[in-house]
Amino acid sequence: MFLKNIFISLTFAGAASASPLFADTIKIGEVGSMTGSEATFGVSTHEGIQLAIKEQNAKGGIKGKKVELISLDDQGKPEEAAIATTKLISQDKVTAILGEVSSSRSLAMAPIAQQNKIPMVSPSSTNPKVTEVGDYIFRVCFIDPFQGAVMAKFAAETLKVKKVAILRDVKSDYSVGLSDYFTAAFKKSGGEIVVDQSYSSGEVDFNSQLTSIRAKKPDAIFVPGYYTEVGLIAKQARKLGIKVPLMGGDGWDSDKLYEIGGKALNNTFFSNHYSKDDQAPAVQNFVKNYKSAYNRSPDGLAAMGYDAAVILFAAIEKTKTGTNAEIRAELAKIKEFQAVTGKITIDEKRNASKPAVVLEVKDGKFLYKSTVNP
Amino acid sequence: MAEFAQYIINGLSQGGTYALIALGYTMVFGILQLINFAHGEVFMLGAFTGLYTSKYAGLAILGTFNRLLTGSAETASTGAAILTAIVIILVAMCVCAAVGFCVERLAYRPLRASPRINLLITAVGVSLFFQNAGQLLFGSDPKAFPDLFENLEPWTFGADENLIVINPLQVFVFITAITLMLILRHVIFHTRLGRAMRAVSFNHDLASLMGIPTNQIIAATFMMGSSLAGAAGVMVGMTYPKVEPLMGSLPGLKAFCAAVLGGIGNVTGAVLGSFILGLAEALLSGYGTPTYKDALAFTILILILLVKPSGLLGVNRTEKV
Numbered sequence: 001m002f003l004k005n006i007f008i009s010l011t012f013a014g015a016a017s018a019s020p021l022f023a024d025t026i027k028i029g030e031v032g033s034m035t036g037s038e039a040t041f042g043v044s045t046h047e048g049i050q051l052a053i054k055e056q057n058a059k060g061g062i063k064g065k066k067v068e069l070i071s072l073d074d075q076g077k078p079e080e081a082a083i084a085t086t087k088l089i090s091q092d093k094v095t096a097i098l099g100e101v102s103s104s105r106s107l108a109m110a111p112i113a114q115q116n117k118i119p120m121v122s123p124s125s126t127n128p129k130v131t132e133v134g135d136y137i138f139r140v141c142f143i144d145p146f147q148g149a150v151m152a153k154f155a156a157e158t159l160k161v162k163k164v165a166i167l168r169d170v171k172s173d174y175s176v177g178l179s180d181y182f183t184a185a186f187k188k189s190g191g192e193i194v195v196d197q198s199y200s201s202g203e204v205d206f207n208s209q210l211t212s213i214r215a216k217k218p219d220a221i222f223v224p225g226y227y228t229e230v231g232l233i234a235k236q237a238r239k240l241g242i243k244v245p246l247m248g249g250d251g252w253d254s255d256k257l258y259e260i261g262g263k264a265l266n267n268t269f270f271s272n273h274y275s276k277d278d279q280a281p282a283v284q285n286f287v288k289n290y291k292s293a294y295n296r297s298p299d300g301l302a303a304m305g306y307d308a309a310v311i312l313f314a315a316i317e318k319t320k321t322g323t324n325a326e327i328r329a330e331l332a333k334i335k336e337f338q339a340v341t342g343k344i345t346i347d348e349k350r351n352a353s354k355p356a357v358v359l360e361v362k363d364g365k366f367l368y369k370s371t372v373n374p
Numbered sequence: 375m376a377e378f379a380q381y382i383i384n385g386l387s388q389g390g391t392y393a394l395i396a397l398g399y400t401m402v403f404g405i406l407q408l409i410n411f412a413h414g415e416v417f418m419l420g421a422f423t424g425l426y427t428s429k430y431a432g433l434a435i436l437g438t439f440n441r442l443l444t445g446s447a448e449t450a451s452t453g454a455a456i457l458t459a460i461v462i463i464l465v466a467m468c469v470c471a472a473v474g475f476c477v478e479r480l481a482y483r484p485l486r487a488s489p490r491i492n493l494l495i496t497a498v499g500v501s502l503f504f505q506n507a508g509q510l511l512f513g514s515d516p517k518a519f520p521d522l523f524e525n526l527e528p529w530t531f532g533a534d535e536n537l538i539v540i541n542p543l544q545v546f547v548f549i550t551a552i553t554l555m556l557i558l559r560h561v562i563f564h565t566r567l568g569r570a571m572r573a574v575s576f577n578h579d580l581a582s583l584m585g586i587p588t589n590q591i592i593a594a595t596f597m598m599g600s601s602l603a604g605a606a607g608v609m610v611g612m613t614y615p616k617v618e619p620l621m622g623s624l625p626g627l628k629a630f631c632a633a634v635l636g637g638i639g640n641v642t643g644a645v646l647g648s649f650i651l652g653l654a655e656a657l658l659s660g661y662g663t664p665t666y667k668d669a670l671a672f673t674i675l676i677l678i679l680l681v682k683p684s685g686l687l688g689v690n691r692t693e694k695v
Contacts, residue, residue, distance in 0.1 A: 037618060039515035075514070170665050198664050202624065204614035207384040208659030214537075215377045228516050232616055239528050240380075240539050259518035260616055 025068040026061070026316065028053075028309070029088035031099035031109060036076025037202070037228050040254040041101040041301055045123055046071055047294050048305030049098055052313070054293070062316050070094060078108035085109040089116045095316070096121065096327060098308050101301055102226075103127030103174040110137045119315075119327045123308035124250065124273065124301055127177045131350040136324075138331050138350045140308045140339070141273055142374070144174070147249050148181025150271045150356045150372045151222065156189040158358075158370065159245055159269075161219035163194045167209060167233065169225045170198045178224040178249050194218050199233075201226065206233050210240050220244050226251040231260025238264040245269060253300040258364040265361040273300040274341040275357045275368040286340040300341075307339040376536040381660045382653065387544035389652025391613070393551040394606030395629035396636070396644040397558060398599035404639035405575045405595045407490065411497040412477060414626020415504035416470050416600045420607025421519075421617045422512055423466040428520045435461050436522055455523050456546065459612065463550075466608045467601035474600025478593055486578075501623075508619030519615035547609045554602060555645045561598075562641065571595055624668070631671040635678050637688025646686060 030049055032042035053067050061067055070092050072084035081100055088094045089112065096119040100106045106125035113120035114134030122130055122139040126147055131137045155161050164186060169175035183193050194216040197209040210233070213221060221237070223230055223246055230252055237246065248270040258265060276287050276297055286306060290298040298306075311334055312327075319326035334346040342354045355373045359366040395417055402410045439454035440446065481500050485492050523543065531538040562568040573581040574591045582588045610625070611617050632651045636643025651674065655667050678685060 035509065035514040037514070037516055037620075039513070200665065200668065203667075204610070204616060204621075205384070205388055207387075208381060208656045209664055211377060211380045211384060212660045228616060231518075232614055235615070239541055241528075241530060241537050256516065256518070260516070262521060 025066045026063075026322070027068050027070060027092060027094045028312070029085075029092060029094035029097040029099075030069055030071040031074055031081050031084045031088070031097065031105075032071065032101065033076040033105070034071070034073040036074075038076045038102065038226055040227070040256055040299075042073070042076075044254075044299050044302040045099075045101055045305035047290070048123075048298065048302035048307075049309045051290055051293055051302075052306045052309035055289070056310075056313050062313055063322065067313065074100065074105060076102070076105075078105045081105040082108040082112060085112045089113070089118055094118065095322070095324070096312055098123065098305070098312065100125060101304075102172070103130055103177070104172055106130045107133070107173060110134070113137065117324050117328075119312075119324060119331060121308045121312050121331070123304040125174075126250065127173045128351070129173065129177075135332075135350070136328055138346060140311055140344055140346075140352045141250075141304055141341075142354055142356055143351050144177045144249075145181045145185075146374060147271050147356060148178050148183075149185040150358065151247050151249065151269075152182050152185035152189060152191070153372065154269065154271070154358050154370070155186060155220055155222075155247060156191055159220055159247075161191070161245075163192050163216075163218045163220075164247075165194055165213040165216060165218035165221045166196045167206070167213065167221060167223045167225075168196070168198050169201050169229065171200045171202075172226070174249075174251060175224045175226075179222065182222055182224065199225075199229065201229055203229070204232060206236050207240065210237050210242060214240055214242050218244060220247060222247045224249045224251065227254040227257040228260070231257050231262075231265070234261040234264040234268060243267070250300055252361075253366075255296075255299070258361070263363070266363065268361045269358055269369065270361070271356050271372075272359050272366075273356070274303050275359060275366070276303075277368045278357075282338060282340050303340045307341050307344065310339060311337060311344065376532055376538050377660070379538050381656045383538065383540055383544065384660075385653035385656030386548055386649060387541070387613070387652070388656060389632075389649035390544070390547040390551040391606060391610050392625065392629045392632045392652055393645045393648035394547070394554065394609060395603060395625055396633040396648045397551075397554060397641065398602035398606075399626075399630055400633040400636070400638055400641060400644040401558065401562075401602070402595060402599045403633070404641075405571050406592060407575075408482070408493050409497065409630070410596075410599070411494075411626070412500035412504060413599070413603055414622030414624075414629075415501050415508070416473055416477075416603040416622075417607045417610075417626060418508060418617075418619060418622035419473055419504065420466040420470045420604030421611040421621065422508070422517075422607075422619075423469045423604065424462050424608030424611050425517055425519050425617050427462050427465045428522055432458065432462065432520055432522050452542065458522055459546065459608075463605045463608045466604040468604075470604025470607070471597040471601040474596040474603075475593055477600075478596040482596075483589065483592075501626075505620055505623065512619055514619055516616045516618040519611040519617055521615060523612070541613075543609075543613050547613060550605065550609065551645060551648075554605065555641055558598075558602075558641050567591070567594065628668075628671040631675040634685055635674055637685025640685065640687045643685055643687035 034042040074081035101124050103125040106122045110133035114136050124141045126144045128143045168179040246268040250272050252270040315330035318330045337344045345353045353374045357371050358369040360369050436458045439457045529540045570586045570591045632647035633644045636647025
């Protein structure tokens with residue numbers, strides 16, 4: 001961690017000394033939670049982006065210029081994300097910004113990027129409000145109405161459950177949004193939400209919420225939180241004798257999930273951006289390169305970070321002079337782009353239309369269950 | 375009915391963890407009239423000590439106890455699990471006592487003669503120092519506490535809708551909290567050290583005129599209070615296996631509220647206040663809205679300060695001006 005800080009401050013110092021005009025590199029800013037309670041989100045995304053940059057620079061960069069990444073840590077706090085965005089735009093004069101994973105933090109960054117007309121591409125913020133901020137804000141992932149519908153369909157058709165309980169994190173825009181969309185889609189398909197309980201991220205005791213859920217005897221529980229809490233929730237649920245499946249969204253995607261939750265996570269399912277077991281050449285190629293660079297398997301967020309960077313580079317490459325307005329226009333034109341996480345089309349609301357996968361957690365492995373197309 | 379019983383069990387176990395933190399808080403306050411805001415961070419350091427001890431030595435200790443009790447290192451037994459937990463807790467208590475000693479020696483003792491507000495601000499400073507040093511040292515992402523008791527099945531009563539589940543760890547935390555409270559009461563009221571502590575609490579200068587080594591007594595108080603926080607840290611880590619450098623601040627503040635509710639400075643009051651808070655939180659989450667769970671402790675704090683500032687079991691002290 002300490003070395004990483006030195007690394008970040010070195011790149012930062014190097015960037016500050018270069019002249020913003022007639023620069024011989026293209027500066028891309030990145031804001032992510034490199035530390036803090038959701039650190040694996042930031043670190044995975046960062047590694048994905050770095051891999052994309054390494055490959056792009058090996059190919060000769062964009063329009064003959066090398067790509068330079070300036071990464072800032074927001075410690076998982078929205079206010080720090082906003083400060084980092086301002087710094088990237090006003091001090092480092094970046095061309096475009098990649099970030100954030102969490103919707104709450106992307107929502108803190110987006111108004112600043114929009115005001116300064118700097119294109120911002122979020123790799124994996126799924127709350128619809130993020131791109132509604134303005135026409136310079138894009139994302140390369142699906143949005144929560146789709147993700148909620150995917151899990152509702154999975155619950156109704158694959159798990160064949162009728163009564164579902166919800167346990168949402170009221171502090172997170174992502175979790176609240178996803179719960180609402182799941183509820184709407186699941187009710188539409190004839191299911192029933194028997195109880196809607198809540199917690200605040202950072203808590204460690206969920207026994208009371210789970211006890212009240214247990215009393216309603218649901219067939220499954222939808223827990224669209226982040227991995228830090230989900231691991232504990234699964235553990236406490238199993239201890240309380242709740243054996244029904246747990247379901248969630250892409251916020252579960254981290255190796256830490258299993259470290260915290262252990263065997264309690266068997267019989268749980270979540271929607272994600274891709275599966276590393278997908279045999280498509282684009283995926284296998286990415287998994288191989290990532291493994292040789294970082295010595296571990298890429299999670300969904302690493303793949304999304306990679307895709308966000310690659311799509312941004314493709315858009316910059318297509319522009320004539322590389323102005324912000326041109327990059328924005330080219331990003332909006334992305335169609336059927338073959339990325340690692342599937343074919344990506346940017347729609348008129350600057351959201352990506354792309355498939356989602358459902359994964360099953362089994363003894364620490366994320367097993368591929370099914371793919372749902374938009 | 376079973377649901378209600380389960381809430382009571384959850385509340386008592388949550389109250390037990392608050393009680394362990396509140397005991398140290400209230401003890402330091404009782405002797406020094408200092409609110410040691412760094413107490414929550416000592417609790418965090420205790421959790422990390424427990425985490426690394428169980429990670430690198432836990433299985434070896436467990437195996438040894440298993441062999442002693444059952445003849446084979448592989449056979450799991452509840453007794454061995456509890457003995458292992460006690461060893462890990464003792465290690466964390468020793469480390470935290472050392473931390474408490476250093477904090478008192480380096481941060482608080484040089485300020486002994488200055489106004490109390492200086493000490494209070496220093497306590498906040500020490501707390502922030504440990505939070506950030508912890509992030510630098512351990513990394514700020516959450517760590518998973520090794521599960522030494524995986525084979526320990528929870529005790530269940532009844533079935534289906536009447537199912538009541540008791541986690542042996544919850545009982546362990548509950549019993550430890552009560553035991554430590556009794557030990558502490560005994561030390562304070564029935565030993566020479568305790569008499570010296572009470573004398574120091576009454577008046578520092580007079581106590582030292584009577585030949586009581588004030589500095590040593592205060593250092594001992596800090597070490598005892600910190601070791602209690604260390605024990606609490608390990609037990610919270612075992613029950614909720616997610617340990618991070620910022621984990622101390624909220625439980626620390628809530629335990630402080632519990633100590634004030636019971637009457638700060640009063641050992642029995644701290645435990646009583648903690649159980650009331652734990653039960654109130656569990657019932658609010660169960661029957662009301664869990665969203666306001668964190669606000670509850672502070673609402674109770676404000677109410678008790680308005681209605682009975684000395685707390686439930688506290689005695690009014692007249693402030694000398």
